Amino acid sequence: MAQLRNVTELLERTQAILGDALLDVERQFDDELASSNPYICDILEHTRRFRGKRLRPLLCLLVAKAVGDIEREHLILAAVVEMIHTATLVHDDVLDEAAVRRHVATVNVRWNNQTSVLYGDFLFTHAFHLAASTGSADACRLIGRATNRVCEGELMQTRNRGNLSLTEEEYFSIIDGKTAELCAVSCEIGARYAGGSDAVVEAMERYGRNLGLAFQIADDVLDLTGLESSIGKTLGTDLEQQKLTLPIIRLLQLCPAEQREQLLLQLEDSSESACREVLRQARELGAVEDSLATARRCASEARQALEILPASPARELLMLLPTMSIDRSC
Template identity: 40%
Template sequence: MNINAISKPHERLAAILSDEMAAVNELIRIRMASEHAPRIPEVTAHLVEAGGKRLRPMLTLAAAKLFDYAGEHHIRLAATVEFIHTATLLHDDVVDESAQRRGRPTANLLWDNKSSVLVGDYLFSRSFQLMVETGSLRVLDILANASATIAEGEVLQMTAATDLATDESVYLQVVRGKTAALFSAATEVGGVIAGATDEQVKALFDYGDALGIAFQIADDLLDYQGDSKATGKNVGDDFRERKLTLPVIKAVAQARDEERAFWGRTIEKGRQQEGDLEEALALMAKYGTLEATRADANAWAAKAKASLDLLPDHEIRTLLRGLADYVVARLN
């Protein structure tokens, strides 16, 4: 395969890291097995094999490769990160009462909420074992703090999502919890295990943090302006599910009294009727909040790219820069 012929940055990264990713997938397969409880691999295989872009483990492998790391702990850490991500998805589906994930029925629908809760816990404990095997207290510290940020962000989202008082700073904190904390931990631990300096580790954190925020803002924006064929989501799902995301938060911040009443009725109280989505889109257009949200996503992607300046000049660095562009390219 000619890697230069591949145009999408995450696909080029995947191609360059394909041997390592194969090792990660094999480790995931081995460690999600359970001699005693066959329900565990059934549930996780359903989710893990459904695919997804494996973006998070790839970030860990890429960060280690930036420093030409020659050991094997980055494989463990990449699997750790994917296990944490999968565990979070299992618990999220229980919390959101979701019926679909990656185009397939969710585990809580195929089995039950119990299985999703307990198998999620099992994956967390497996990720914990994997990271302990690296013997790096610094890595453990980073992942412990990321876990706390993720869990706190999830609880915050649960209470803040339908509350009109949720402003951009609360939104940012939720986004850090639900997305950016694992992105930044993924890049950080890859650098730490490869012996990066403190300054470089900080740059890796900044890259993962900004990339994760750009990624999530883009996702939230696509919910209102996306092509449902390309995204697999229907326009306005977040509105119907009463989730306060950035385009709406910006509209609420500028709302006149009767507009505020509209958001109160549809989002806070959840009393939606025919035509409300169109009205919501009209209010977002009135205040240009989709454009403003796109500008925010672009700014975070630019910040991610700038963070890379402190890292070694390396083919991987070029691809990570391209990845930041790619995350927002779907918007522009």
Template identity: 40%
Template structure:
């Protein structure tokens, strides 16, 4: 059996490979937006400061771990696509990154994670209480930045996204270990907990430039579909990727009892023996040392990694199509390539 991803076929029992992608559009966007992203990083570093020493120490631990800075980059790239990047874009991009960082701090506590971006998670060093409170601090800082732009609409978009993200996390928590979780429920969860911030990051870039509703809606649709594709790929990687690409330990979703699409679709096509397995490892919380490998074997046999990635490609195509309303140019071209790269980073 072979798993075909992009233009590359790899033996299914092997790991999904993550290419270096010499033409990586995310890196190209970062280079194109270099001065803007330097301004954004400057704001992030300045607003992390606090006389309470633990706050900047813990926040810096997360920031220093790296990460793609993809969400704030979308705010900057969207501004350029709309023809005008203003200081407000820098502040909103920093606000987007603070929202994302706050959710990571909270998620690591909820998920009882050990690693994030190749480093020990903050709550393993400072404790759960400190991580939660510093996450709250970063949320507050993000709202400071939104208010400073003077755009009530941008404030509404990002504050709404923040509440939607929280709803998505609670929805996922309520669905944890439930082998009857439907594909529709799963898509609702990832639309809220992941795609909402991608969509908002893009939408505020258009709002600040006041480019009109059609293009504002188009950028929001681009971000929404990009975010859905991004999360689908991450969920596939958990059963066939490398930790360096995933930013966390492979198999975390399985161990935490999260019903992601590869598992949901494997359950839908399962025989009685496989159904009993999923019931035991998910609902009954009885996992043995070899169960993750068995789960991967079932998922590959049922072809649900491939079908998950195909759905991700569908959303990537929708993201590209959303940009049709914009004039051709380097920013549009690279954002369209980014939609493909989100899926084809597996190659």
């Protein structure tokens, strides 16, 4: 089967498999929030324009379909996961002082930081209330634990800003929390509420986690290599914010001893010219290609995890996601 060319194609093919289930999730998301409070409607209307590819609900529903049937719990919990993801984005934009997300002004810029922090809190807590509406304490536990790990990952990242001796292990621990965890739980929920066996649930969790890792590594490479205009958010911010990512950790490993001191100075400098010089070296010494190779290994592990499932259109589409998450524009 051919690779996916873009997000539009992914969404079209998802709809062909899932019917209106993804739209149902979106409607649930909107209805839940819109009815709640007039002070929230205008922010909700604004953040609606942030929406991207709804990767997490899509994962949850495709896994459900590949394992069994889509149930009421899937529709609720897919909306819950998307709400939590949106909450983290709103808070991330405050932390990063980001002005633009997907070509739209962030909440902190359109309103202010106060509103952003509280709107994020509102989304988190609304998500938990919605999760409880499944009537399953188990679902609440899964969602609560995963979200807590996301926060741990983010906190660990923030506390390590400027730490130029961050290890690869610590880096993986950070991205495992802040990105992979929510993908993993989306897939776990997909399998569990479709009646998957323990082995299937575990394999789907592993699929989601490795997909998330592959995606985040590729994203970190893109942050280093990309150009501002190519995606709708500010790029090259990791170096500027002294966040060490995999290509930089690899560069520090690959860098000859006599150039290391100079490199550390450039990393601390974080001016535009220093960043360009870091990028040049990362390309030259193979740190970029090396990081992408790691992302591809995660993608391959994700695909292997799917082999436990019988062939189906949903499984076939899930097989294509890991590569798509890497081949953006590195």
